[in-house]
Amino acid sequence: MPAQVITLTSGKGGVGKTTATANLAVALAAEKSKVVCIDGDIGLRNLDVILGLENRIVYDLVDVIEGRCRLKQAMIRDKKLPDLYLIPAAQTRDKNAISASDMMRVVKDLRSDFDFVLIDSPAGIERGFRNAIAAADRVLVVTNPEVSAVRDADRVIGILESEEKGPAALILNRLNPALVKSKDMLSPEDVLDLLAVELIGIVPEDENVIIASNRGAPVAYDAKSRAGQAFRNIAKRLKGETVPFLDLEAQGSLWERIQRLTGRK
Numbered sequence: 637m638p639a640q641v642i643t644l645t646s647g648k649g650g651v652g653k654t655t656a657t658a659n660l661a662v663a664l665a666a667e668k669s670k671v672v673c674i675d676g677d678i679g680l681r682n683l684d685v686i687l688g689l690e691n692r693i694v695y696d697l698v699d700v701i702e703g704r705c706r707l708k709q710a711m712i713r714d715k716k717l718p719d720l721y722l723i724p725a726a727q728t729r730d731k732n733a734i735s736a737s738d739m740m741r742v743v744k745d746l747r748s749d750f751d752f753v754l755i756d757s758p759a760g761i762e763r764g765f766r767n768a769i770a771a772a773d774r775v776l777v778v779t780n781p782e783v784s785a786v787r788d789a790d791r792v793i794g795i796l797e798s799e800e801k802g803p804a805a806l807i808l809n810r811l812n813p814a815l816v817k818s819k820d821m822l823s824p825e826d827v828l829d830l831l832a833v834e835l836i837g838i839v840p841e842d843e844n845v846i847i848a849s850n851r852g853a854p855v856a857y858d859a860k861s862r863a864g865q866a867f868r869n870i871a872k873r874l875k876g877e878t879v880p881f882l883d884l885e886a887q888g889s890l891w892e893r894i895q896r897l898t899g900r901k
């Protein structure tokens with residue numbers, strides 16, 4: 637079976653695309669899928685740090701595209717998971733160093749060797765975003781439960797549909813159940829009312845995400861973390877498994893409504 641190519645994008649910056657890419661890569665590879673992730677954020681690479689692989693970079697994506705190395709030479713094998721690889725972004729170049737057709741060529745060469753190719757998109761709707769979605773079979777839009785992030789996600793979902801890359805699926809990241817309860821944060825239901833899109837996962841706000849990212853060991857490794865569990869669940873859904881949504885504390889009826897809304901109940 638050729639790889640499923642999945643791009644994570646958002647419109648707004650800082651909502652958790654890179655965090656989600658790293659965690660889904662770890663969760664999929666830990667369950668025996670062969671995974672390669674590509675850092676599509678040329679000039680602002682981060683995925684290497686979150687995966688704890690920054691000291692192993694010799695070549696990057698732009699080196700591959702410009703012919704300074706072979707694709708295999710730019711693929712860094714993970715320290716813990718032998719089925720996980722990273723192709724890092726260039727640090728000293730910008731998004732204009734690559735084109736959509738470059739990206740499609742690289743991904744074409746990876747398809748037959750992997751189960752999943754995950755592409756971390758830069759923020760925005762410009763060239764870097766377009767490069768990142770060019771080769772995608774499926775796009776996951778990451779948003780936070782904030783009006784500005786949701787508005788940008790809506791714009792991106794519209795572009796994806798017009799580019800025939802839809803329908804996108806949504807990861808709602810950094811949900812704080814206490815703030816939802818006190819009506820100080822948009823609820824998942826509010827977000828789904830605003831964005832007519834399939835929900836693939838809700839990840840709670842969790843300080844372990846930041847601690848884990850700083851250590852270079854994504855939170856998906858942490859059996860006790862709620863965010864880690866949420867990412868592991870999304871990974872299972874990407875593989876086609878049906879996994880119930882986490883009941884994020886004392887929200888029984890709300891979560892039942894979400895499950896009904898998303899057709900899971």
Ligand SMILES: Nc1ncnc2c1ncn2[C@@H]1O[C@H](COP(=O)(O)OP(=O)(O)OP(=O)(O)O)[C@@H](O)[C@H]1O
Nearest residue numbers: 649650651652653654655759810840841842845846
């Ligand atoms: N569920 C979460 N709980 C707590 N912190 C989180 C969560 N998800 C992400 N973060 C934190 O939010 C910050 C931004 O995350 P990240 O770098 O993944 O976003 P991004 O969308 O890739 O940003 P950019 O647009 O700059 O590429 C990081 O400090 C990360 O640790």
Ligand SMILES: [Mg+2]
Nearest residue numbers: 653654677682
């Ligand atoms: Mg990022």
